[in-house]
Amino acid sequence: MCCIHFTEMGATTMKVTAIGLDLAKSVFQVHGVDEKGHVLLRRALRRAQVALFFSNLPPCLIGMEACSSAHWWARKLEAMGHTVRLMAPQFVKPYVKGNKNDSRDAEAICEAVSRPHMRLVPLKTVESQDIQALHRLRSRLIKERTALVNQVRGLLAERGIVLAQRITRLRQQLPMIVEDLDNELTPLGREMMRELYDQLVALDERIGRADHLVPRVFTENAQCQKLARVEGIGPVIATGTGRRGRRRPGVCQRAASGSLAGARAPPMFQWRQRAPA
Numbered sequence: 001m002c003c004i005h006f007t008e009m010g011a012t013t014m015k016v017t018a019i020g021l022d023l024a025k026s027v028f029q030v031h032g033v034d035e036k037g038h039v040l041l042r043r044a045l046r047r048a049q050v051a052l053f054f055s056n057l058p059p060c061l062i063g064m065e066a067c068s069s070a071h072w073w074a075r076k077l078e079a080m081g082h083t084v085r086l087m088a089p090q091f092v093k094p095y096v097k098g099n100k101n102d103s104r105d106a107e108a109i110c111e112a113v114s115r116p117h118m119r120l121v122p123l124k125t126v127e128s129q130d131i132q133a134l135h136r137l138r139s140r141l142i143k144e145r146t147a148l149v150n151q152v153r154g155l156l157a158e159r160g161i162v163l164a165q166r167i168t169r170l171r172q173q174l175p176m177i178v179e180d181l182d183n184e185l186t187p188l189g190r191e192m193m194r195e196l197y198d199q200l201v202a203l204d205e206r207i208g209r210a211d212h213l214v215p216r217v218f219t220e221n222a223q224c225q226k227l228a229r230v231e232g233i234g235p236v237i238a239t240g241t242g243r244r245g246r247r248r249p250g251v252c253q254r255a256a257s258g259s260l261a262g263a264r265a266p267p268m269f270q271w272r273q274r275a276p277a
Helices: 047-055 070-079 089-095 102-113 126-157 167-179 187-220 222-227 235-247 249-256 267-272
Strands: 002-007 011-016 018-022 027-033 039-046 061-065 083-087
Touching: 011 039, 018 102, 027 047, 027 102, 039 047, 039 102, 047 070, 061 070, 061 102, 070 083, 083 089, 083 102, 089 102, 126 167, 126 187, 126 235, 167 187, 187 222, 187 235, 222 235
Parallel strands: 018 061, 061 083
Antiparallel strands: 002 011, 018 027, 027 039
């Protein structure tokens, strides 16, 4: 149980057992209740005041939505001795009363975190967030390369030049197309194709650097190596299955515990593990 002592219109003592914290960029909203659900605390805090406010509180239950910076705040508050629970926003929304605003969001979070069967979001460590950031970077670069290749193919089609869909064909044929003076490309068009080809080469190099980081993360993580024992799961899936494993816990969690050595991965994982063209 958490006790807050402050003097506003006289000395007051509040026993807060659960707090709903609505995260924001600048102004955070705090909503606290006692063990019977009576509202004892409604307060807006500037970002610089949040850490000091909770550091002065005895340990209590704090609920937050799993949004941007939530995991960082959760780790920071847990280091102060508090119990932090993260929830998906869609599970908090039904508890919002009336029109949405920060105060009512904090109240809804406080109500949701007190539910005994509320689905919680596991807290990510710094290491797991680094791995997630690596996969997001790699995925974004691959999407950019795919968009670039499709743009080049479309622009060439407008000049009567049709290429096969495989990206390897485009890498091989685009320099030859630029140098071929018999096609319908204008000097400006050739200059643009050279620029697009340079961008493709640069993206290939950046994706290659990201690909080299994945095996390094894989070899340094024991859980990823356990997951790789499942047939069809390699370094890419093993390192990226942390958050997927929570939504699809069966094969991933059992493989991580070592009970699925030599088992087969689900077809979805086998398909994802195929190397990009």
